[in-house]
Amino acid sequence: MEQVIVKAKTLVEALPYIKEFAKSIIVIKYGGSAMLDKKIQTSIIQDIALMKLVGFQPVIVHGGGPKINETMKKMSKQSVFIKGLRVTDEETMEMVEMVLSGNINKNIVQQLENCGVHAVGISGKDGGTIQAHKMYVDGEDIGFVGEVEKINLELLKVLIDNHFIPVIAPIGTDLEGNTYNINADYAALAIAGALQARKLIFLTDVEGVLEDVSDGNSLISKLYVDEVEEYINKGIISGGMIPKVQSSVEGIKKGVEQVHILDGRVEHCLLLEVFTQKGIGTLIEKRGVGNGKLD
Numbered sequence: 001m002e003q004v005i006v007k008a009k010t011l012v013e014a015l016p017y018i019k020e021f022a023k024s025i026i027v028i029k030y031g032g033s034a035m036l037d038k039k040i041q042t043s044i045i046q047d048i049a050l051m052k053l054v055g056f057q058p059v060i061v062h063g064g065g066p067k068i069n070e071t072m073k074k075m076s077k078q079s080v081f082i083k084g085l086r087v088t089d090e091e092t093m094e095m096v097e098m099v100l101s102g103n104i105n106k107n108i109v110q111q112l113e114n115c116g117v118h119a120v121g122i123s124g125k126d127g128g129t130i131q132a133h134k135m136y137v138d139g140e141d142i143g144f145v146g147e148v149e150k151i152n153l154e155l156l157k158v159l160i161d162n163h164f165i166p167v168i169a170p171i172g173t174d175l176e177g178n179t180y181n182i183n184a185d186y187a188a189l190a191i192a193g194a195l196q197a198r199k200l201i202f203l204t205d206v207e208g209v210l211e212d213v214s215d216g217n218s219l220i221s222k223l224y225v226d227e228v229e230e231y232i233n234k235g236i237i238s239g240g241m242i243p244k245v246q247s248s249v250e251g252i253k254k255g256v257e258q259v260h261i262l263d264g265r266v267e268h269c270l271l272l273e274v275f276t277q278k279g280i281g282t283l284i285e286k287r288g289v290g291n292g293k294l295d
Contacts, residue, residue, distance in 0.1 A: 014275035021274070022055035024198035025160070027256075029188035030108070031063030034203045034264030044203070045108070047270035048165070049115035057160055060119075060167045061191055063184035064104040071099050085135070088143040088181045096181045097123070100169040108167050120159050123169040125179065127155030130187060132172030132180045146172045146180025148187060151194035185247060193254025200256045201273070202244065203264030208282035209237060209245065223284045225249055248284045258285040 028048065034040050051058050068086070069079050072095055080087040088096060105121040112119040124130025132146035159166045170187035172180045185202065192200040209231075211218035223231070228249055231237040237245050248259035262273045262281025273279045 013277060014271075017275050018054050021198055023057060025057045025059060025195050026051060026199045026201065026274075027059045027061065027188055027192035027195065027197045028201045028203065028270070029061050029063075029184055030203055030264075031065070031184050032203060032205045032264055034269075035062070035064065035104070036066060037265070040265060040267060042111075043267045044264070044270060045111040046115060047268055049112060049117045050271065051274070052117045052165055058165050059156070059160070059191065059195065059197070060108065060165065061170060061184055061188040062100075062104060062108060062167065063170070064100050067104060068096055068099045071095055082137050082140065082142055085137060085142060085145050085183065086181060088145050090144065093144040093179055093181060097169075097171055097179060101125075101171055105167055105169045112165055112167070117165060118163060119165040119167050121167040121169070122155065122159075123171040124182065124187065125171055125173050128152045128173070129155055129168070130170070130172035130182065130190070131174070132182060133174050134178075134180065144178065144180050146174075146182045148172065148182060148190040149174075151190050153194055156191075156195065189247060189251045189254065192251055192256045196255045198257045199260060199274070200248075200251050200258075201260045201262065201270065202248070203269065204244065204261055205263070205265060206241070206244075206261075207263045208261050208280075209241060211236060213238070219280075220282050221279060223282055224287050225252055225284065226287065228284075245284065252284065252286060258283055260284075 034044055048058050072079055077092065101123040109119045109121040129152050130148060131150040131152060133149050135145045135147040156166050170182040170184045172182050188200060207216055207219055209220045209223055211220060228245055232242060244261055248261060251259050260273055260281050260283050262269050266280060269280060273281050
């Protein structure tokens, strides 16, 4: 009986968040280890389905780096990275598009449909959703790697308004019809900003922002935008966490209300972060925004 009561209290704890964010657009960047572990993968899909069923409007932007690496290896093609970006020649671009827009995208759609919610898989090429241009790294041409220039919301709005979950592969095109591989984090940022999403959630391979990187219990549950530079200067935010946090701040500047960085390796991480008072990750927002996590 005690366990049943605990479950009931958890449901009651979720009520203010369901009320606060009903009908709100929530953009979820899905990738990393969360896509590799079948058990975690199932829990994330279930979390997103539940969000939809209680009235949220989730939008998924997914990556797929490990699967791309695996496919390239099978085809005897070596993966090369410069500053974290995949060098993408014409042959590699074909493989990237095949894996992202085909295999991964449609698999996510099928899993969502199996949970009783409707989803449609698209790439940024569909409806001209992601318009891009070639990206250069320190002046170096790294092939068909793109930078988001503009998000066309027409198709996304049709899907959202008709109660479908858009599942977006981060592939874009330019006016000449060239196809570009786009970093999924950057694509999610641009899409969340264009949609003026209430929340942008990054599923990562870290717990969130820690006071002490050697202590997993030192999680900073809430971080305000005006604190970020101070935390960087003090070395609290350092290394690979700096671009994650700076990207989160950029998302807020683009019009996103709240950005979450959370550990995608934890079962039901989305529900734990969005529907509980304490949460399990780091919420970044401007001061005075509201109910991201209740003070």
